[in-house]
Amino acid sequence: MDVVTLGESMALFTPITQGYMRYASMFSLKIAGAESNVAIGLARLGHQCGWMSRLGKDEFGKKILNFIRGEGVDVSCVSFDSSAPTGLYFKEIVSDKEINIQYYRKDSAASRMKPSDLNEAYIAQAKYLHLTGITPALSEGCKETVYAAIEMAKKNGVTVIFDPNMRRRLWSEKEAKEVLLDIISNVDIVLPGQDEAMVLFGEYEPEDMAQQFLDHGVGSVVLKLGAEGAYYKTNKESGFVKAFPVERVVDPVGAGDGFAAGFISGLLDGLTFVEAVKRACAVGAMVTQINGDIEGLPEREKLERFISGSYQKDVNR
Template sequence: MDVITIGESMVVFTPTSDGFMRNATQFTNRIGGAESNVAVGLARLGHKSGWISKLGDDEFGKAILGFLKAENVDVTQVTFDQDAPTGIYFKEPRRQHNTRVYYYRKGSAASKLSPENLDKEYLAKAKYLHITGITPALSDSCKETIFEAIKLAKSEGTTIVFDPNLRTKLWGEEEARKTLLEIAAEADIILPGVAEGEFLFGESDPHKLGQLFLNHGASIVVLKIGAEGAFYFTGKESGLISGFPVKQVVDPIGAGDGFAAGFLSGLLDGIELKKAVERANAVGALVTMVNGDVDGLPERDEVEQLLSNNREDVIR
């Protein structure tokens, strides 16, 4: 197994009409969830990925499981909960770069995840364990699960990759900051955004943030700065890799997950760090061009085409 992820997937409803969602009468139905998005992204790029979670024993849960199976994501560690539902959320696209999100996930099956759901032998198979700051925000048992997964993975020499993925709607700022910093201290690779870095350290300068994350324990930091690209930092080098300009962003949600999948893909292929960040930028850009959290995740030939062509000519 190349990468294992842990987290919640939900069914996503989006109005088919413009305007306020209160007036909508028809919705599209898709799948979304940061960790499973990364797993799907990696699978489409030709890697072996697995996803650990719980789903409600309902039609939505069955739909998610079937979708991920079809995307070649290993779901052998997914269980069904007969007493808790699959989470859902609604996306309300208002204007370009402005999408409102409404979650209905409290008490969901995934929030019932516990350390007992972890199989040490399964985690030991992975080269990378990818976790986000969303899962520990879902419940105390989810938080315990993440820290236990980190402990088990590290005992097997698995590299820990952490995307803070801050969700202030899910928990209080003090608890969020404390927990995310604790996880960051255990991570080998961190993929934060500037806003998340500012939340954690009270600093917005990218170069200072990179050093702060390194001092906190990471060996590699990739700091996302949106459409402009991403900085990378190690103990020996740092730099900025420019992003791919997208003239019309259709749906920005999921771009960060695509970025993570692209970056991990680069590491798995053994390319140099700069090239891995460039691949991450390319995947993230491609994701924004399609509606849906996972729908825009590209296959390898699409990424290679973008990387080999003039950026301005390809991204329109």
């Protein structure tokens, strides 16, 4: 197993038409969840991934399991809860520049995850454990599960990659900062957004922000800078990587998950750190051009064409 990840996935409803959701009469039904998005992104690039979670024993839960399994992700460590529902997620696309998110995930099946749900042998076989800051915000049990997963990974020599992925609607900024900083001090690589870094450490230049993470105990950090690209820093090297140009951003939601998938894929393929960050930027850019959280995640051939420039030429013909 290349990568194991842990987190909640939900049924995603999006109005067929743009505008306020109150006027919508028809919705599309898709699947969304930061961690499973990353697992699917990695699977499409040819890597072996496993996703751990809990789903409601309902039609949404069955759909999510079947879909993620159909994308080539191992779901053998996913359990069903007959007493709690699968979470729901609505994406309101008012316009190309205004996208609003509404979650219905309180007391969901995934929020009931606990350390005893984990399989240490399953985590131990992986090269990387991928986690996000969403899961510890769901409940006290989920937070304990994240810490237990990190402990299992470290015990077995598995590299832990953490995306803070701060969701302010799930907890207070004070609690989020306290927990995320504690988790950051216990992982190997962190993939924060610039806004998240500002919340955690204050307003600094990217180079100084990255150093703050290293001073906090992380071995490597890749700071996502949106349309400007990314800044990376390790104990040995640092630098900026330019973003890939995108003529029109259709849907930015899920771009960070694509970034994580591209970066981890680069590490798995033995690329240099800077080349892994470049691949991350490429996948993130591709995701923004397609409506949906996972619809724009590329397969390897398409990614290689995009990086070389031929994909963009094909799109513009």
